[in-house]
Amino acid sequence: MELDKMDENDWKYHGEGNKSLVVSHVQLSRVLRLLKYPAEDSENPPQTVEQAYRQIQNIVDFSSNVMSSLLGEKFIHSGEVVKLPLEFVRQLSIKVQHQRPAWRCDKVMDIYSGCALCLPNLTSPVLHQPTHTPPLCIEIKPKCGFLPSSKHVSKDIKTKVCRFCMHQHYKVANGKWKRRSLYCPLDLFSGNRQRMHFAIRHLIEEPQNNFKIFKGGQCVYSSKEGSDDSIDLNSLLHHLRPYFLYGNNRINSHMTSKAVLNDFIQVLVNALLSGGGGDGGVMTDRRGEGRSFCEASLFNKERIRHGSQGLPSDSVLFRILQTQMLDTQDIEGLYLLYRRVEQHLQDFPKERTRLQIDGPYNEAFLEKLQKCPAEDDGSVEYAVAKVHQYCAAMTAKDCSIMVALVPSSEEEEDDDGQRRLRDFLSSRPPAFSYSVSILDLDPKPFDSIPRQLRLDQKIVSCYLRTGGALPKGSLPPLPGIFTAAEREDCTLLFHPV
Ligand SMILES: O=P(O)(O)O[C@@H]1[C@@H](OP(=O)(O)O)[C@H](OP(=O)(O)O)[C@H](O)[C@H](OP(=O)(O)O)[C@H]1OP(=O)(O)O
Numbered sequence: 001m002e003l004d005k006m007d008e009n010d011w012k013y014h015g016e017g018n019k020s021l022v023v024s025h026v027q028l029s030r031v032l033r034l035l036k037y038p039a040e041d042s043e044n045p046p047q048t049v050e051q052a053y054r055q056i057q058n059i060v061d062f063s064s065n066v067m068s069s070l071l072g073e074k075f076i077h078s079g080e081v082v083k084l085p086l087e088f089v090r091q092l093s094i095k096v097q098h099q100r101p102a103w104r105c106d107k108v109m110d111i112y113s114g115c116a117l118c119l120p121n122l123t124s125p126v127l128h129q130p131t132h133t134p135p136l137c138i139e140i141k142p143k144c145g146f147l148p149s150s151k152h153v154s155k156d157i158k159t160k161v162c163r164f165c166m167h168q169h170y171k172v173a174n175g176k177w178k179r180r181s182l183y184c185p186l187d188l189f190s191g192n193r194q195r196m197h198f199a200i201r202h203l204i205e206e207p208q209n210n211f212k213i214f215k216g217g218q219c220v221y222s223s224k225e226g227s228d229d230s231i232d233l234n235s236l237l238h239h240l241r242p243y244f245l246y247g248n249n250r251i252n253s254h255m256t257s258k259a260v261l262n263d264f265i266q267v268l269v270n271a272l273l274s275g276g277g278g279d280g281g282v283m284t285d286r287r288g289e290g291r292s293f294c295e296a297s298l299f300n301k302e303r304i305r306h307g308s309q310g311l312p313s314d315s316v317l318f319r320i321l322q323t324q325m326l327d328t329q330d331i332e333g334l335y336l337l338y339r340r341v342e343q344h345l346q347d348f349p350k351e352r353t354r355l356q357i358d359g360p361y362n363e364a365f366l367e368k369l370q371k372c373p374a375e376d377d378g379s380v381e382y383a384v385a386k387v388h389q390y391c392a393a394m395t396a397k398d399c400s401i402m403v404a405l406v407p408s409s410e411e412e413e414d415d416d417g418q419r420r421l422r423d424f425l426s427s428r429p430p431a432f433s434y435s436v437s438i439l440d441l442d443p444k445p446f447d448s449i450p451r452q453l454r455l456d457q458k459i460v461s462c463y464l465r466t467g468g469a470l471p472k473g474s475l476p477p478l479p480g481i482f483t484a485a486e487r488e489d490c491t492l493l494f495h496p497v
């Protein structure tokens with residue numbers, strides 16, 4: 001990629017979140033992640049080129065020096081800052097505008113700085129060879145996987161119902177989504193295959209911004225944001241079926257929709273429990289039993305048939321959960337420490353740099369975060385370390401996992417170079433090789449903490465007002481694939497993948 005010869009025709013719209021817009025290269029396995037600004041700022045750049053460059057460099061540094069150590073290097077691709085020609089960025093902005101979802105257009109792409117983050121395209125991994133079946137990539141934004149147990153928690157409901165499940169009521173009440181998702185992160189993070197299967201089913205039923213599927217780099221399944229339409233499971237099945245036909249099914253193309261989805265979910269569960277490409281690690285019981293069930297989850301505890309609890313210690317979910325659990329105080333306790341830091345900075349503004357409130361995210365930052373004393377000694381250093389831990393936990397609560405699946409029989413070769421057809425004809429479900437990555441590891445700003453507290457209060461009070469009493473229409477429809485009985489039924493056939 002030659003930065004001085006950039007052509008907007010080589011790039012296409014790929015996706016966006018709240019803070020950034022992503023374009024992918026039409027041939028190379030690369031994406032550019034560009035900053036977004038509130039639309040009100042579109043006439044005047046809200047920051048200088050140097051500030052924009054620093055903001056993106058901070059993202060790279062935080063990801064490579066801090067989050068990579070907490071989450072495991074093997075999952076992280078931090079990328080590099082690039083400086084693009086302004087004319088290219090302007091043309092790109094015009095080109096992608098009509099593809100952007102309307103509800104994201106309250107922000108505009110940064111066309112002033114020319115700075116962007118260049119990353120590998122995790123939806124078209126290089127292990128894929130173009131002539132073979134395209135890889136399937138599944139993006140999951142799992143959100144927070146534990147219940148707080150801090151003594152600072154003032155509302156008992158927060159220790160029983162998880163943040164995501166409560167937040168769903170708030171989001172529906174405020175019109176962000178039309179229907180409530182029945183996904184519960186505590187089921188996904190449980191390490192119990194039945195519960196994980198149940199959680200993924202609900203992600204498929206109501207993906208919102210928590211679930212997407214890409215095939216050969218194209219998004220083929222996601223929520224139509226703001227739309228009333230139910231998701232198109234038939235189209236999903238059309239995409240998935242060829243990957244899951246085996247044995248006689250290959251020949252007569254017959255496999256029930258339920259079987260296709262079951263196999264798909266099972267492969268995904270296997271990848272999430274794996275060490276990201278290697279063998280499974282040690283099983284670890286990392287939470288008190290009482291903190292691992294959310295009362296709002298529809299999963300029926302009585303139905304657990306396969307005992308395994310806990311996540312393998314080298315799995316992506318384990319590493320994300322451990323990092324999320326750096327939030328030991330809950331926002332209610334943390335806010336008190338935030339106030340201590342804020343007061344100190346009002347008295348001694350120059351201390352902001354020494355305390356690394358806004359970075360730099362280097363080894364010293366990581367050391368302060370990791371070596372935070374267990375007991376509060378009343379110092380500002382303790383409070384800062386706790387705030388830093390909380391912010392890293394917030395990043396882990398907001399990141400996404402990308403699982404890339406490539407059918408093994410397509411990829412593996414025998415010693416003599418012959419492609420193996422064993423899986424093609426076998427009566428077992430096909431094997432996949434997979435790689436697991438984590439994306440969106442941006443640092444959360446110190447100043448976002450008061451907003452966190454306000455949002456927490458709004459979510460809890462909305463849940464206490466409306467929880468469990470939502471009109472039926474706000475529940476996701478049964479889109480014809482999961483019957484009411486199947487919602488309850490968590491039967492899985494365990495076959496090796
Ligand atoms: O606060 P939350 O839990 O709603 O998370 C926000 C996300 O909302 P979600 O609930 O996942 O739909 C929100 O996602 P959406 O814009 O809703 O897709 C952002 O990820 C936001 O992060 P940032 O402010 O852009 O750095 C997230 O904000 P942070 O709290 O992580 O800063």
Ligand SMILES: Nc1ncnc2c1ncn2[C@@H]1O[C@H](COP(=O)(O)OP(=O)(O)OP(=O)(O)O)[C@@H](O)[C@H]1O
Nearest residue numbers: 015016017018019020022031119120121122123440
């Ligand atoms: N390296 C990558 N490879 C492929 N796709 C990517 C990559 N990075 C981001 N994406 C896609 O672009 C979308 C938006 O990116 P990202 O989540 O980083 O944006 P964001 O604005 O930080 O999100 P948030 O709303 O969580 O703050 C992702 O959901 C994902 O589908």
